Amino acid sequence: MYQYFEALLKKYGVTTYQVAKATGISTASFTGWKQGKWNFKPDKLQKIADYFGVPISYLLTGEMEEAVKETTLTxxxxxxxxxxxxxxxxxxxxxxxxxxxxxxxxxxxxxxxxxxxxxxxxxxxxxxxxxxxxxxxxxxx
Structure with missing residues (x-):
């Protein structure tokens, strides 16, 4: 899962520190996730997904399973x-x-x-x- 997070970091040109600061998740938690010591619970994954504007499924599988809804005006x-x-x-x-x-x-x-x-x-x-x-x-x- 961490590799999908790293891909998002690279794509958007941000650092783990910036994501940690914006989401309220400690940098130590990201380090443990990277080292494979643990995985984030769904609520934390959702914060990360929201930060990047991707569905939570992307962080789990690397695939965009959920359709992106576009807002259209009538x-x-x-x-x-x-x-x-x-x-x-x-x-x-x-x-x-x-x-x-x-x-x-x-x-x-x-x-x-x-x-x-x-x-x-x-x-x-x-x-x-x-x-x-x-x-x-x-x-x-």
Whole structure:
């Protein structure tokens, strides 16, 4: 099992120390695992798997048995996001912070302007994607 862990270390360019620090598992535990003195219990293996974004089965077998689930947005999700962004933009342009705040306080005016610009860019791209995806007249001659 340790060889699969080593492959992940190499692939992601991290050290055992970095993994130990991030997972809360002692470096001594990793050393014992490497030397074959013991194997980790499932809860510790899960922490390691989560760190690398792999299924626990990879650490056990070296194979990706579990299918990786991809999150996809439906057309309704995309429309809802565009609507929410439109509402946020309207509030920002109207001088309201609305749902946008920083640490519970109002966003400084210069930051609001930058935020509004970024939202405008995101909204533009989202509308472009929606139009390209759902335009029934596209590619018709």
């Amino acid at each position: 057309a309704k999700d995309e429309r809802d996001i565009a609507k929410d962004l439109d509402n946020i933009m309207a509030k920002l342009k109207g001088g309201e912070a609305g749902p946008a705040s920083f640490e519970g306080g109002e966003i400084p005016e210069e930051t609001q302007e930058l935020f509004a610009q970024q939202l405008d860019i995101m909204l533009h791209h989202l509308k472009k994607i929606n139009k390209e995806k759902y335009n029934p007249y596209k590619n018709k001659k």
